[in-house]
């Protein structure tokens with residue numbers, strides 16, 4: 001091949017390589033940017049007086065006096081709204097039944113939206129669910145409510161050949177000439193005074209328990225559950241995996257049984273995680289009965305089985321990579337095989353073993369399928385360490401799915417879903433980072 | 449019948465009484481050692497196989513205590529295999545097995561009830577490439593004594609100092625015993641390995657081309673060290689450097705294709721070999 005062609009080939013290969021790396025980076029960006037921006041909204045947002053009140057009442061945090069002052073201030077702004085509602089109530093009383101019925105459903109909607117916005121209105125019965133006890137805690141939700149209040153959503157079906165089109169008409173038109181008519185303009189102009197939005201850094205999103213199925217509050221239960229499950233899995237899988245790796249590399253004879261075990265191990269590494277989930281249910285819960293039903297213990301065991309092959313393989317490779325000369329040196333000094341393994345081989349293999357373990361830890365933290373049937377509940381309290389043998393737990397991975405697809409108010413708690421995703425990614429990333437650092441530190445220590 | 453170094457040569461016929469005559473074959477400048485010259489390792493029809501391949505063939509020889517015995521021969525002739533058989537390092541190779549007998553102090557090394565761990569404690573080994581553990585200098589030396597149950601810090605410190613002094617390394621490292629041994633130079637690492645082997649107080653020291661990875665200066669230090677240790681330990685050194693063999697050893701074994709061709713006092717083997725093959729080898733007609 002002549003020099004010219006070779007150069008062209010080199011250059012085109014470089015171009016292809018760079019392109020693929022750029023594409024990958026872009027894809028990563030496309031995924032990460034919305035997750036990060038969406039997730040951060042769970043922590044940083046314009047919070048209303050309702051948010052501050054909730055945090056104070058439920059978690060006891062906040063400046064009481066300042067809160068009282070703001071409450072007074074917002075109450076001041078809300079009073080005209082309540083007055084207008086009272087006036088309209090009185091007006092309704094005086095109407096003909098037919099006319100009253102006509103207004104009734106529209107009016108109920110107005111009251112509902114105002115309830116969403118400001119919390120219980122005077123005259124409403126005391127709500128049981130927490131979500132009805134407070135108005136919009138986040139300013140962007142309040143803005144949506146405002147739109148809902150100001151406009152009626154209508155659909156244009158006039159052209160049968162295309163899909164119906166959505167359009168809005170001012171709601172105030174429906175109440176022209178009544179005592180309620182000025183309300184719309186008033187709310188539009190005074191919403192800020194009624195809700196007093198201000199920038200919040202809600203770190204409690206990480207450390208607070210969830211309130212009313214994640215409508216309010218944080219995700220501590222999920223974070224803790226994920227932590228329990230992943231650590232529990234490692235508690236079983238790490239020692240077992242390292243022991244198995246020692247057996248494979250140091251003790252197993254090269255025979256049929258060993259090669260069977262090896263290929264079983266490789267196969268296990270490729271089994272879809274949902275299969276492990278079903279296995280966990282069938283074996284740990286139904287057969288062995290480690291717990292009555294779902295529990296952290298059953299979930300940890302299932303995850304442990306899932307990551308075991310990875311740990312075994314990583315440890316095996318790490319042990320095989322230890323220079324033969326270390327082994328010779330130790331045995332030559334009169335060390336027993338076991339002593340050599342413990343004092344020379346394992347320490348030298350530690351960086352590799354730890355890397356494998358932490359990657360597995362990350363995987364155990366992130367997997368959903370294995371815990372669906374064995375450990376995860378969608379809504380649950382934080383559990384104590386003593387309860388892990390009997391109690392199920394919420395966990396990030398499962399609740400991300402659950403909140404996004406099954407929650408009754410899935411649309412209103414997007415920030416919670418994104419916040420969970422961001423937390424999970426951060427946890428896994430953090431684990432991997434610490435793996436790299438730890439590995440570097442140990443390697444450095446070994447190299448001197 | 450196992451043969452002493454002299455008897456194994458073709459001049460065996462001219463031999464008079466064994467043992468008492470040994471000294472006359474030593475190079476003049478090398479003095480006889482005290483309490484030395486007893487058979488320490490004895491091979492009788494000893495063969496070593498890798499699977500079906502016979503790497504060492506029916507060796508008969510006696511290694512004499514407290515002297516330095518060199519093993520020379522072309523690459524692949526079985527020097528390392530023979531050396532490693534003495535402390536059973538070949539056990540690590542699954543396909544390796546032996547025939548005949550190999551005795552150490554009158555005990556069968558490959559005997560059914562021989563504990564290879566205890567054996568290795570008494571027969572130390574230093575390998576071709578320096579192989580310190582990735583631990584501190586102190587922990588490297590203390591590794592052996594700790595294996596054998598010594599954990600008292602004071603005692604260990606004493607052993608470490610003594611071993612490093614014996615290995616002529618103490619002056620260079622006494623102020624940084626807690627540093628990682630991998631930070632030492634190659635020559636220092638090799639002397640550390642010698643010190644580490646000495647720390648378990650072995651009877652025999654096996655050295656497998658201990659200087660082949662070292663520069664001339666470091667090599668000279670190791671050779672000085674061997675000279676220093678001569679008389680206290682039975683030393684077997686594999687080398688493909690004939691000058692080295694003639695410099696450091698009292699006796700020399702010449703292996704060729706697994707056969708112990710000639711075994712004689714070093715001076716005699718190099719100045720007056722009895723075998724044509726030996727002659728060809730030491731005159732460099734092949735290597």
Ligand SMILES: Nc1ncnc2c1ncn2[C@@H]1O[C@H](COP(=O)(O)OP(=O)(O)O)[C@@H](O)[C@H]1O
Nearest residue numbers: 498503521522523524525526527528529530541
């Ligand atoms: N682990 C092994 N498996 C099979 N054959 C081996 C092994 N080690 C060495 N041999 C063979 O045994 C013979 C002697 O090897 P060795 O003792 O290492 O030679 P030397 O040390 O004299 O260079 C060589 O032919 C070599 O190929």
Ligand SMILES: [Mg+2]
Nearest residue numbers: 527528529657
């Ligand atoms: Mg060799």
